[in-house]
Amino acid sequence: MAHKSKKKANATPRKIAVVTGGGDCPGLNAVVRAVVISALNRGWEIYGIERGFEGLLHKNRIVRLESHHVRGIIHTGGTILGTTNRGNPFKLVSDKKMDKKGKATTSDVSAEVAKRFKKLGFDAMIVIGGDGTLRIAAGLADLGMPVVGVPKTIDNDLAATELTFGFSTAITTATDAIDKLHATAASHERVMVVEVMG
CATH class of the missing domain: 3.40.50.450 (Rossmann fold)
Incomplete structure (x- = not known):
């Protein structure tokens, strides 16, 4: 049936x-x-x-x-x-x-x-x-x-969702970029400001 x-x-x-x-x-x-x-x-x-x-x-x-x-x-x-x-x-x-x-x-x-x-x-x-x-x-x-x-x-700011797609990749990419900038800043004895969405 x-x-x-x-x-x-x-x-x-x-x-x-x-x-x-x-x-x-x-x-x-x-x-x-x-x-x-x-x-x-x-x-x-x-x-x-x-x-x-x-x-x-x-x-x-x-x-x-x-x-x-x-x-x-x-x-x-x-x-x-x-x-x-x-x-x-x-x-x-x-x-x-x-x-x-x-x-x-x-x-x-x-x-x-x-x-x-x-x-x-x-x-x-x-x-x-x-x-x-x-x-x-x-x-x-x-x-x-x-x-x-x-x-x-x-x-990752939408109601009724714990984790939206796109957020994890954005965090990973931003973290990787900031890690690389940290090494450059240290080498040149500079402070760098990074703006990210979210």
Whole structure:
């Protein structure tokens, strides 16, 4: 009996979108790869939304992903989907529209994003991002878009997570750099100031 229900669940293929938002951090491509492989193993269609949420508004920024797209990307930095800090559909920055002071204006295109999401036939969107990106995802969920959030930040400052991916690599890299600078500072009898994120 359980076997029949499993087949029935797989009878309607799912159409899933994956998007990365905000800054990049180590591990993004590994998560994108895991999402793609997991979806394909279930017989689902998986689409990458390039350059953040704004990519949903542009046909040429929605790419169907297959296993060859994610082959060999686990240790590659950044994200194959691209990302942006300016892609908030609730306050989308427009470089083409300026206010009287010459500053870029913003507009709320969230309803258009939700409408396009539905028109494209997506069943859900997997959102990989930090606190700002996940706040946007929550807002889109309020508009009826099924969303799954994957927290990421090198700052390790997201609520409800003990350790975010990206943090460990950032600490290791910063520690290694500081150790090397310590030797240089000692050799030259100098004090060095190092600024790190987080």
